[in-house]
Amino acid sequence: MQKLQGGNGNTGVRPVQAIKRLALAGGGTGGHIVPGLHLLRAAQARGEAPEQVLWFTSGRSVENDVLEGLGETLPQVSVEIVRLPMEAAGGGAPPLTGTLMRSPRSVWMARQALRRHRSQVLLGLGGFMGLPSVLAARILGIPVALYEVNAVAGKATRYLGGMAKNIFHAWPSSLPNSGNTRHRMIGPVIGPEFRPAGPDAERARLRTELGFEGAAPLLVILGGSQGAGALNAFILEQMDPLLSAGWQILHQVGPGRMGPVERAGALSNPGYRAVEYVHDMHRVLAASELVLARGGASTLAEIAVVGVPTWVVPYPHHADQHQAHNARMLGDGIRVVPQERLNGELASELGRLALDRVQLGHMRRSLAGFQSLGAEELWKALGSFLAR
Structure with missing residues (x-):
């Protein structure tokens, strides 16, 4: 994995004046x-x-x-x-x-x-x-x-x-x-509020503060600030097997996209919560065991600093495929999943991962030390x- 130090401290610029x-x-x-x-x-x-x-x-x-x-x-x-x-x-x-x-x-x-x-x-x-x-x-x-x-x-x-x-x-x-x-x-x-996630006990405490069970792993769905229809549909279709596998789910659906969630009756499921937008992202990431996300660069950089294993589903219709390129910058801590693979088979893989501390630990260690x-x-x- 490529670890970025964000420069070597020698900016090569003149002395700084205050920007007012x-x-x-x-x-x-x-x-x-x-x-x-x-x-x-x-x-x-x-x-x-x-x-x-x-x-x-x-x-x-x-x-x-x-x-x-x-x-x-x-x-x-x-x-x-x-x-x-x-x-x-x-x-x-x-x-x-x-x-x-x-x-x-x-x-x-x-x-x-x-x-x-x-x-x-x-x-x-x-x-x-x-x-x-x-x-x-x-x-x-x-x-x-x-x-x-x-x-x-x-x-x-x-x-x-x-x-x-x-x-x-x-x-x-x-x-x-x-x-x-x-x-x-x-x-x-x-921003300085993003820092490496703590040990298991610290992540469990944060899950409790967010209103989830501390002992159960948290899967966070991030379709970007505007949501992602494909990710939203996948979670609603595969919610039962994911929850049965042991995951708790925090789902960012995007502005104005709560309708399908409400019509599906998903909000009545224990262990599932949907929000239009996650405002305290640093706390949510620090509490999570896995993220399923689009490949926006800012989101992936935040994820990398906190060190959260992530499956990235790049938006497939960008001409330059920049979301896929963004994801590949982060090595083994990130898995790239084509959108056409959002199906029951993938949900089964996600379900098995809920209990696979070895694989999650490997992905987390691959992101360790990322800083900028x-x-x-x-x-x-x-x-x-x-x-x-």
Whole structure:
């Protein structure tokens, strides 16, 4: 397995100045928001949290779910959220033509917000929200940085990289072959609340605190911030054999996806709980014995730091298959399962794994020692922009 130290502590940048007014551009999915939350929490742990944050989003409901509670975790930070009208009426990331058509108004809105906020730095977190924000920042002369979270560089990094002072990468596989010094490998950006899981007794205590039986293993289903229909259907179809095998199940179904769970009567099953979104992810992961998840990079980095064995079912319709690449970065602690294998046979394998402490222990040990200083490295690098 590849273990990332997130840099060697030598950033090669000028002395850091305090960032008081930070702008972030990221939305559409939790994967383009969560790294920003991790960064802010890392800055807070250093005693360097910005006074004001301007956050550009698309206005999807999932963004509200992910950002909920931000004021409680960062009470001293004033956060202004600006929705840019980039998304088509039917939802989903717009095609390139749609992005370009909606950009002029969004650039104007972003420019007005950045000027009013007097942002010192703009960090793009990936996704289609980056285009108008980056263009507006460049017009105003505000330094721009990009963060590439995936193991395969996305469109935002490829198209907007030329306008950024630096592009920071979570995984070495997304670095360009050209040796361009503006691209820097820092490791995944992870908040300080994520740390290696404790021994069996500690995990049992956490399960009890979460309302589960402490002695029984916990299987966590994470279909991403928006849920995953295939994973949801699999769990509802195979719930009885999984519960009979000894698993307890915490199921993140995604925003607005509780209907099928309720209609199936699943909530009446002892040992099963469904939520639209998991807010205390670090506690849930630390309490779990196994995760069944999509292959979002932020989620997998969190899983790796905590050290939870995971079966990853990559979303099969991404052209670049980046979720599969994300999963393969983490070696034997992660098993990649094609979506077409979500059936009774796979449920039987999961059932046997509930009692297989040898296999679970091997997977957990394979993830041991994974750590990343990416959040600290990124925060220091952004601060160095102010000294230039």
